[in-house]
Amino acid sequence: MGPQHTFSTFPPFPDDVVTAPLVTLSLAKLQSAPAVTNPESQALFDCAKSLGFFYMDMRGSPEGETLLDGAERLHELEKQFFALSEEERAVCSREKKNDGNGYFGWKRMGTTVMDRNGTIDRYENFNLRKDDVVGNTPPLPEPQLINDNMPLFNTYVRTAHGIIIQLLDHLNAHLQLPPGTLASLHRLDHESGDHVRFKRSPALEPGALHSGAHTDFGSLTILFNWLGGLQLQLPSSKEWVYVRPVPGCAIVNLGDALVKFTAGLFRSNIHRVLSPPGEQCKLERYSLVYFSRPEDSVVLKRLQGGIIDQQPRVPGEDEGTNSKEWILRRGLANKADNWSPDKWEKGRGTEGDRDP
Ligand SMILES: O=C(O)CCC(=O)C(=O)O
Numbered sequence: 001m002g003p004q005h006t007f008s009t010f011p012p013f014p015d016d017v018v019t020a021p022l023v024t025l026s027l028a029k030l031q032s033a034p035a036v037t038n039p040e041s042q043a044l045f046d047c048a049k050s051l052g053f054f055y056m057d058m059r060g061s062p063e064g065e066t067l068l069d070g071a072e073r074l075h076e077l078e079k080q081f082f083a084l085s086e087e088e089r090a091v092c093s094r095e096k097k098n099d100g101n102g103y104f105g106w107k108r109m110g111t112t113v114m115d116r117n118g119t120i121d122r123y124e125n126f127n128l129r130k131d132d133v134v135g136n137t138p139p140l141p142e143p144q145l146i147n148d149n150m151p152l153f154n155t156y157v158r159t160a161h162g163i164i165i166q167l168l169d170h171l172n173a174h175l176q177l178p179p180g181t182l183a184s185l186h187r188l189d190h191e192s193g194d195h196v197r198f199k200r201s202p203a204l205e206p207g208a209l210h211s212g213a214h215t216d217f218g219s220l221t222i223l224f225n226w227l228g229g230l231q232l233q234l235p236s237s238k239e240w241v242y243v244r245p246v247p248g249c250a251i252v253n254l255g256d257a258l259v260k261f262t263a264g265l266f267r268s269n270i271h272r273v274l275s276p277p278g279e280q281c282k283l284e285r286y287s288l289v290y291f292s293r294p295e296d297s298v299v300l301k302r303l304q305g306g307i308i309d310q311q312p313r314v315p316g317e318d319e320g321t322n323s324k325e326w327i328l329r330r331g332l333a334n335k336a337d338n339w340s341p342d343k344w345e346k347g348r349g350t351e352g353d354r355d356p
C-alpha cells in the first residue's frame with residue numbers, strides 16, 4: 001500500500017470550493033543538492049517570504065517515507081486516544097499539569113476561546129512534548145496507550161525534527177547567515193516547546209468554525225490532515241480559501257519565531273479550521289501536527305547578519321521575550337476560564353493588523 005493509503009477510504013474533497021494555490025516542494029529534491037545550486041531550495045525560500053505555507057511531498061526521500069508511515073500509524077493511534085474514557089484521558093489533562101498552567105497534555109473541547117468575542121472552541125487536542133519523548137525531561141504522566149507507543153513517537157519526533165533542521169539549513173543559506181545559525185537554536189537535545197499534537201473535532205454543521213484564526217507560534221509546523229477544513233487567508237485579497245489535503249504530502253508552514261528572527265522577511269500566515277467541505281462534513285476530523293519551536297531560552301528577536309540586516313525595524317521587535325515565555329503567553333491567553341478581551345489581545349502573535 002502506498003503512503004497515506006487511508007485517504008481513499010474517505011469521501012473525496014470537493015472540486016467546487018476555492019483552494020489555496022500552494023506550491024509543492026519535494027523533500028527528495030531538497031535533499032539532492034546544496035541550497036545555492038538547488039532550484040527547489042530557492043522555491044522554499046520564495047515560499048517562506050510569500051505565503052509561508054507549502055506542500056512538502058515526502059515520497060522518494062527515506063526520511064519522508066518514514067514520516068508518512070509514522071503519520072498513518074499516529075493517525076490510528078489518535079483515534080484510539082480520543083476514544084479512551086474521560087477518566088483515562090484525564091490522566092494527562094492539562095489542568096493537572098503545572099497547576100493548570102502547562103501547555104502539554106490533553107485539552108478538552110470547549111476550554112479555550114477562538115476570537116475576541118469569546119466564542120468557545122470546538123476541538124480537543126493532546127500535546128506530547130518532544131523532550132519527554134527523546135528523554136530530555138522526566139516524562140509527564142500519560143495514559144498507558146501513549147506510553148506503550150513511545151517507540152513510535154520517538155521515531156516520529158526524531159524524523160520530523162531532522163527534516164525541519166534540513167529545511168532550516170536551506171533557509172539559513174539563503175538568508176546568508178553563518179552556517180548552522182538556525183539549526184543551533186533548535187537542537188534536539190535541548191529543551192524546547194516542540195511537540196506532537198493530536199487534534200479532533202466532532203462532525204459539526206457545514207461551515208462551523210472548529211478552531212479560530214491564528215498563526216503558529218514557533219518555527220516550522222509539519223501538518224497532516226486527511227479531511228479538508230483547514231483554511232488560510234490569502235495575503236492580498238484577505239479571502240479565506242481551503243487547503244486540500246494531498247496524499248503523500250505534508251502541509252508545512254512557518255510560525256512567528258521565524259518572522260521575528262528574520263525581522264519580518266518571512267511570513268507566518270493566518271489560518272483556521274472549519275467543518276470539512278462537502279460530504280466530508282459528516283465525519284469526525286483528525287489532524288496530526290509536529291510543531292517546532294526555538295529552544296526555551298532563545299530570545300525571539302532579529303538575528304544579526306546576512307540579508308536580515310537589510311530589513312527595516314518593526315515596531316515592538318525588541319521586547320526580548322524568550323521562546324518559552326512566548327509559548328505560554330500565546331498558548332494560555334485563550335483559556336476560557338478567567339478570559340477577558342484584554343488577555344486575548346496580549347496573547348496575539350505576529351498577526352498585528354492582519355487579524356480579521
Ligand atoms: O487541524 C488542522 O488542519 C490545522 C491545525 C492547526 O492549525 C494547529 O493546530 O495549529
Ligand SMILES: [Fe+2]
Nearest residue numbers: 214215216271
Ligand atoms: Fe496552526
